[in-house]
Amino acid sequence: MCEFCHKHGEGKKWYLQAQNYSEDLLSDLRRREFIQNFFLNPERLNEDVGKLDELKRLPSFVRAVVTPVLVNRQKRVHFGQVIPIEEVERIFGFVNSVVRLPCICRQATVGTEQRYCYGVSMVPQGESQFGQIIRSIDAGYLTGPDTSGLETLSKEEALSNLRELEKKSLCHTIWTFITPFIGGICNCDRSDCVAMRTTVTMDFPVMFRAEYVAEVNPDLCNGCRQCMRVCQFGAMGYGIAHEKVVIDPRRCYGCGICRASCTKNAIALNDRSKVPLAANLW
Ligand code: SF4
Ligand code: SF4
Numbered sequence: 001m002c003e004f005c006h007k008h009g010e011g012k013k014w015y016l017q018a019q020n021y022s023e024d025l026l027s028d029l030r031r032r033e034f035i036q037n038f039f040l041n042p043e044r045l046n047e048d049v050g051k052l053d054e055l056k057r058l059p060s061f062v063r064a065v066v067t068p069v070l071v072n073r074q075k076r077v078h079f080g081q082v083i084p085i086e087e088v089e090r091i092f093g094f095v096n097s098v099v100r101l102p103c104i105c106r107q108a109t110v111g112t113e114q115r116y117c118y119g120v121s122m123v124p125q126g127e128s129q130f131g132q133i134i135r136s137i138d139a140g141y142l143t144g145p146d147t148s149g150l151e152t153l154s155k156e157e158a159l160s161n162l163r164e165l166e167k168k169s170l171c172h173t174i175w176t177f178i179t180p181f182i183g184g185i186c187n188c189d190r191s192d193c194v195a196m197r198t199t200v201t202m203d204f205p206v207m208f209r210a211e212y213v214a215e216v217n218p219d220l221c222n223g224c225r226q227c228m229r230v231c232q233f234g235a236m237g238y239g240i241a242h243e244k245v246v247i248d249p250r251r252c253y254g255c256g257i258c259r260a261s262c263t264k265n266a267i268a269l270n271d272r273s274k275v276p277l278a279a280n281l282w
Helices: 003-008 029-040 043-057 060-077 085-094 104-109 129-135 155-167 194-201 226-230 257-261
Strands: 080-082 097-101 117-121 151-153 171-176 182-188 212-216 236-239 244-247 267-271
Touching: 029 129, 043 060, 043 104, 043 194, 085 155, 085 171, 097 129, 097 155, 104 194, 117 129, 117 155, 151 155, 155 171, 155 182, 155 257, 182 194, 212 244, 226 236, 226 257, 257 267
Parallel strands: none
Antiparallel strands: 080 171, 097 117, 097 151, 117 182, 171 182, 212 267, 236 244
């Protein structure tokens, strides 16, 4: 179990606890203000990346002190964790509503509306406070005339969309808005997603590994290497001698995207806690 399960899930998977999606948490004025400010200004994400570039240029001993402080702050405010599709299904089993909205990361990096984000909530009927907060923001890319705004989806529609995104190699992640409140599921890739870029290429973790690690069954693998093309984390290698793919558990984020691409069903996800090399890597 990761530290988030211990802190926010009483030792169970924290993102499967309904109270972490509750409208009660959303009543907190500080949280509402945070969400508004978060979505109001996509450019701020690019500014944050600029600040991390500056951090990288600091002497290593200064970085060693400052980075953990900043990462811990991020964990208290807004962080993500990779979840494979079966965990998304479990979440959809108990949330009551799903809305699709434009991705703020892609708005910042690509400058166009890319509808990769899914707000989830526990409101039994009507619109969740999350939806109301978003609608109250004067942000052109969210609410202007050229955007589809918030689309209400059935859970079946949303799950089907997420499966399609998985085929495009996008990795599902779950996000807090002032922890432990969970507001949504994103679909990340390394080129356009600020969070994944920051985590993987800038060595400043804002999204953390899944509770799983992938493993290839060499008896089923035919060495086609399709899975290697879709792994965003550089966790896969090809063994020339035995002509099979192998996964480095120390690099694997447990997203399951490689599994979705394998026509031989040669890839499975194992509990991270049972993989000694990866058990304490998040
Ligand atoms: S996609 Fe499947 S069969 Fe092809 S190399 Fe990867 S694990 Fe092996
Ligand atoms: S090897 Fe790990 S990180 Fe790479 S795609 Fe597969 S599950 Fe994701």
